[in-house]
Amino acid sequence: MKILVTGATGGVGRLVVEQLAGAGAHVRAVTRPPGRPGLPAEVEVVEGDPSRPEPLAPHLDGVEAVFLHSRTIGAAADRLLALAAQRGARRVAALSALNVDDPLHLQPSRWRGDRNKESEEAAVASGLTWTSLRASAFASNAGQAWGAQIRAGDVVRYVYAAFQESPLDERDLAEVASRALLTDDLADRRLELTGPQSLSHAEMVDVIAEVIGRPLRFEEVRPEDLSRHLIGIGMPEPFVRALMDRYTHYAGQERHPVTGDLEKVLGRPPRTFAAWVADHAAAFRA
Numbered sequence: 251m252k253i254l255v256t257g258a259t260g261g262v263g264r265l266v267v268e269q270l271a272g273a274g275a276h277v278r279a280v281t282r283p284p285g286r287p288g289l290p291a292e293v294e295v296v297e298g299d300p301s302r303p304e305p306l307a308p309h310l311d312g313v314e315a316v317f318l319h320s321r322t323i324g325a326a327a328d329r330l331l332a333l334a335a336q337r338g339a340r341r342v343a344a345l346s347a348l349n350v351d352d353p354l355h356l357q358p359s360r361w362r363g364d365r366n367k368e369s370e371e372a373a374v375a376s377g378l379t380w381t382s383l384r385a386s387a388f389a390s391n392a393g394q395a396w397g398a399q400i401r402a403g404d405v406v407r408y409v410y411a412a413f414q415e416s417p418l419d420e421r422d423l424a425e426v427a428s429r430a431l432l433t434d435d436l437a438d439r440r441l442e443l444t445g446p447q448s449l450s451h452a453e454m455v456d457v458i459a460e461v462i463g464r465p466l467r468f469e470e471v472r473p474e475d476l477s478r479h480l481i482g483i484g485m486p487e488p489f490v491r492a493l494m495d496r497y498t499h500y501a502g503q504e505r506h507p508v509t510g511d512l513e514k515v516l517g518r519p520p521r522t523f524a525a526w527v528a529d530h531a532a533a534f535r536a
Contacts, residue, residue, distance in 0.1 A: 252276040252312045253431050254334070256300040257319025259287050261390060262345060265424035266317050266431075267293055273432060278309060280322075303330035310334050315341035315431040316378075320369040321362065327372035335377055341437075343381045343430040344373035348442055348506045349496075350384060356496045361489035370440075379437045381430035386444040386506045389417040389526035392454055393533035400458065400534040404466055410497050411452040411470045415505040416444040418512075419521040426515050435515075442509040446520040454523060461527040462534050473498060 253270055257263035258279035267289060270277045277293045284297055298306045301324035316334050318327055331342055346366040349357050359366070373380040396406050423443055430436040449457065452468040459466035473494040480490045512520045527534070 251314050251432065252278060253315045253317065254278045254280065254310065254313045254339075255317040255319075256280050256330075257317075257322040257345075258289065258293075258295075259283070260319065260321070261388075262420050262423060262427075263317070263319050263322075264288065265420055266427045269424045269428035270431065273428060275432065278313065280306065280309075282322075300324075300330060301326045303333055306330070307333050307337075310337045310339065313337065313339050315339060315343070317427060317431060318342055318344040318369050318373060320345045320347075320364045320366045321359075323369055324363070324365060325368060327365070327369045328375070331372055331376040331378060339378060341379045341381075341431060341434075342373045342376055343383060343427050343436075344369045345427070346370045346382045346384045346440075348384045348386050348444070352496075355492055356499055358489055358492040358496055361486060361492055379434060381436045381438070382440040383423060383427055383430070384440055384442050385423050386418045386442075387415045388423075389419050389445065389523055390530070392417065392458065392523075392527075393530060396455065396458070397533040400462075400464075400466065401536045404464065405469050406455045406466060407469045407471045407476075408451055409471060409473050409476050409494065410501045411468050412450050413497055413501055413505070414448045414450045414503075416446075416448045416508050417454070417523045417526070418443055418445045419523075419526045422512055422516070422520050426512060429515060441511045441515065443512045444506055444508050444520070446508060446513075446522055448504050448507055449523060457524050458527050458534055461524055462531055 253275050259281045271290045279293050280296050296309045300322045303326050350366045370382045455468045477490050
């Protein structure tokens, strides 16, 4: 079975490629940079830009399924899927997010290029068998947000100690994506994928401390102070503003409580945040 994967060298796409290749699929990985950075040797690599799908048309011949990465596709999801359908594709799995229906100003990832709503709508309207993968916050966000602080010391300074969400291990997301691309088991469904437990920011730091064997302390700071710091180290101001707005808006409620969708699909519980930290401990060690 031949499957086209967009966003193939990113944090999620690479895991999807590995899952599919391990299952024996012929993976055609689309990547903007030349070469094959870290992809399995058996994977076919195609250099191209999914947000400009027309030059990719010849590489859609024989493709039966498409993994649609909402960050790499831009506004071109409908065009890519139309080309794929014309050449015989039957399935699409679209990366989306649990906050896809939130007000746009409360979706920080849009300011990094994610077009979750557009990709999901294009998949549903494509005429292909579709699956939307509505993911909760990624476990890896903790490494990006706090890794440098923890490598440098024992205090994590961040906003809203009590803010809760259910971190999702991207490896679990990739397994579900692989199932959606290889079978019809998840046809025409919007899956709400979460980790196994809601954790506050402070609780997540406690988990990291226990796993890496170091005492850590969470110190709550004001959103305006964190905003100045993040913008000062080069993060885009619109992204930072949306991130702080999201935290502030949902600070008093559990955000994206645990669902059972992932366990129903994979037949096992989701990986815990502690398991993710243990497998990525280098992100927190000097």
